Amino acid sequence: MATLLSASKAAAFQMGKGDSRNLVGPSTGAQDITLNYSVFQADEEFPQHFHEESADIFIVLEGGVSVRQGDVFTPITAGQFAYVPSPEVHGTVNTSGAEATLISFQAPPDQALYRGERDPSKTGTTPRPPENHRTTVRIDKLASGDASEEGTTASWAPASPATGTPEMRLDYYELGQGGLLEAASANKEAVWFVWGGEVSITAGGDTLRASRHEGAFIPAGEAQTLRNDRNETARLIRCEAI
Numbered sequence: 195m196a197t198l199l200s201a202s203k204a205a206a207f208q209m210g211k212g213d214s215r216n217l218v219g220p221s222t223g224a225q226d227i228t229l230n231y232s233v234f235q236a237d238e239e240f241p242q243h244f245h246e247e248s249a250d251i252f253i254v255l256e257g258g259v260s261v262r263q264g265d266v267f268t269p270i271t272a273g274q275f276a277y278v279p280s281p282e283v284h285g286t287v288n289t290s291g292a293e294a295t296l297i298s299f300q301a302p303p304d305q306a307l308y309r310g311e312r313d314p315s316k317t318g319t320t321p322r323p324p325e326n327h328r329t330t331v332r333i334d335k336l337a338s339g340d341a342s343e344e345g346t347t348a349s350w351a352p353a354s355p356a357t358g359t360p361e362m363r364l365d366y367y368e369l370g371q372g373g374l375l376e377a378a379s380a381n382k383e384a385v386w387f388v389w390g391g392e393v394s395i396t397a398g399g400d401t402l403r404a405s406r407h408e409g410a411f412i413p414a415g416e417a418q419t420l421r422n423d424r425n426e427t428a429r430l431i432r433c434e435a436i
Contacts, residue, residue, distance in 0.1 A: 195397065195398040195399070195400050195413070195416075196395055196396075196397035196398060196400060196402055196410040196411065196412055196413075196416070196418070197222075197410065197411040198402045198404060198408065198409075198410060199217045199218065199229070199385070199387075199404075199408060199409040199410060199411055200217075200407075200408050201215050201217065201231040201407050201408070204216055204217045204231065205221065207219075207230055207308075209240060209241065209243075209307075209310075209312070209313045209315075210238070210239050210240045210241040210285075210313075210315075211234070211235075211238035211239055211240075212232055212233060212234040212235070212238040212239070212240060212288075213232065213233045213234075214230055214231070214232040214233075214240070215230065215231045215232070216228070216229075216230050216308070217229045217230065217231055217385075217409070217411075218383075218385055218411050219303055219308055220303055220305060220308050221308065222411070224303065224383055224411065225302075225303070225383065226301060226302060226303070226382040226383040226414070226435035227299060227300065227301045227302075227303070227362065227382070227383045227384070227385060227433065227434075227435040228298075228299065228300040228301075228303045228308075229297060229298070229299055229385050229387070229409070229411075229433075230297065230298045230300075231295075231296075231297050231407070232286075232295070232296055232297070232298070233293065233294070233295050234257075234259060234286070234287075234288040234293070234294045234295075234296075235288065235293055236288055236290070236291050236292060236293075237287070237288060237289070238287070238288050239262070239285060239286065239287040239288070240285050240286045240287070241285050241313070241314045241315075241320060242262060242263070242264075242283050242284060242285035242314070242320055242321055242322070243283070243284070243285065243307070243312040243313075243314070243321060244280070244281045244282060244283045244284070244312075244321055245280045245281060245300075245304040245306075245307065245312075246280060246281055246304075247280055247302065247304070248280055248300050248301065248302055248303065248304040248307075248361070249277065249278060249279045249280055249300065249301060249359070249361040249362065250276075250277075250278040250284070250298055250299070250300050251275055251276070251277050251278070251298065251299045251300075251353060251359075251362065251364055251433065252270070252275060252276045252278070252286060252296055252297075252298045253274075253275040253296060253297050253298070253299075253336065253431060254270050254271055254272050254273070254274055254275070254294065254295075254296045255272060255295045255296055255297060255389060255407075256272050256293070256294065256295040257271075257272060257288070257290050257292055257293055257294030257295060258270065258271040258272065258288075258289075258290040258292075258294055259286045259287065259288050259289070259290065259294045259296060260286070260287050260288075260289045261276050261278070261284055261285075261286060261331060261333075262284065262285040262286065262287050263282070263283055263284055263285075263323050263327070263329055263331070264283065264322045264323045264327075266323075266329070267287065267289060268331070268333060269289065269290075270333055271290075273335055273336055273337065274333060274334065274335050274336070275333070275334060275335075275336060275352065275353070275364070276331055276332070276333050277331065277332040277334075277353055277358075277359055278331050279330055279331075279359075279361075282323070282329065282330060282331055283321045283322060283323045284331065297387060297431070299362060299364070299385065299433040301361040301362040301433075301435040301436070302361070302435065332358070334352050334353070335352065336350060336352055336364075336366040336431070337350050337352075337366060338350060338352040339352075341368075345370075345373060345374075346369065346370025346371065346372060346373040346422075347367060347368070347369050347370065347373045347374075347375055348367070348368045349365060349366065349367045349368075350365070350366045350367075351363065351364070351365050351366075352364055352365075352366065355436060360436060361435070361436055362433055362434060362435050362436055363433070363434045363436060364431070364432070364433050365431070365432045365433075365434075366429075366430070366431055366432075367428075367429070367430040367431075367432070368427050368428070368429055368430075369391070369393065369420065369422045369427065369428040369429075369430060370422065370427050371422060371423075371424065371425055371426070371427070372422065372423065373421070373422045373428075374419070374420070374421055375419070375420040375421075375430075376417070376418070376419050376420075377417065377418040377419075377420075377432065378417055379414075379415050379416055379417040380414060380415075380434055381414055381415070382414050382434065382435035382436065383411065383412060383413060383414050383434075383435055384412040384418075384432060384433065384434035384435070385409060385410070385411055385412065385432070385433050385434075386404070386409045386410045386412065386418070386420070386430060386431070386432050387407075387408075387409040387430070387431040387432075387433075388404045388405060388406055388407065388408050388409055388428065388429070388430060389406070389407075389429040389430065389431055390406055390426075390427075390428065390429040391405070391406065391422065391424060391426050391427060391428030391429060391430075392404065392405040392406070392422075392424050392428060393420045393421060393422050393424075393428045393430065394420065394421045394423070395410045395418060395419075395420050396418065396419040396420075396421075397410070397412050397416045397417065397418045397419075398413070398416045
């Protein structure tokens, strides 16, 4: 059964500065994937940390932030994402001078992160990359490369095992008015996030409606059908654990 996700109703996840919310994670019963939603004002930072086995994908929805690795700051703006494999040291800081909104997926969930064991304010230590480190963080666009088009739907698959992202698959869709989108069931959990517009999502025999900055958690083994019966194109992000 799909579960409706709403950033405004999600539990706070405090690490560093900014307003971060945990929509999907160990506390919600998820086993394969997590989703956090964050709003950062100018100069606010999610501190540097690392994961032994987990990978992250950050997606900027509005504004811009920089991925911080020691003294190196790599900017990403709305419509771009950063793939951070383990065990890269990383953080995010809003260097844009304006408000920034982003979401982040992680697979598999790093239990230590959600126990507070990655928080430098609690551990007393901020990790740094090794000297002369060559990063393996990848920055790209959600709408990267040629779109696959069918009817009123355009889709992109910017991150997957085929592109060097073995932990999860990331898809981006633009679903036009009257559009229908079907996703097959998978062996692990998946998350839908509505970047813009509104859609109905059917999974496990139940249907819910999700609008801007809402979404749905999909348990393993459930196929999904999405419909757009509104006048505006829906922009949808889907991330599935592998």
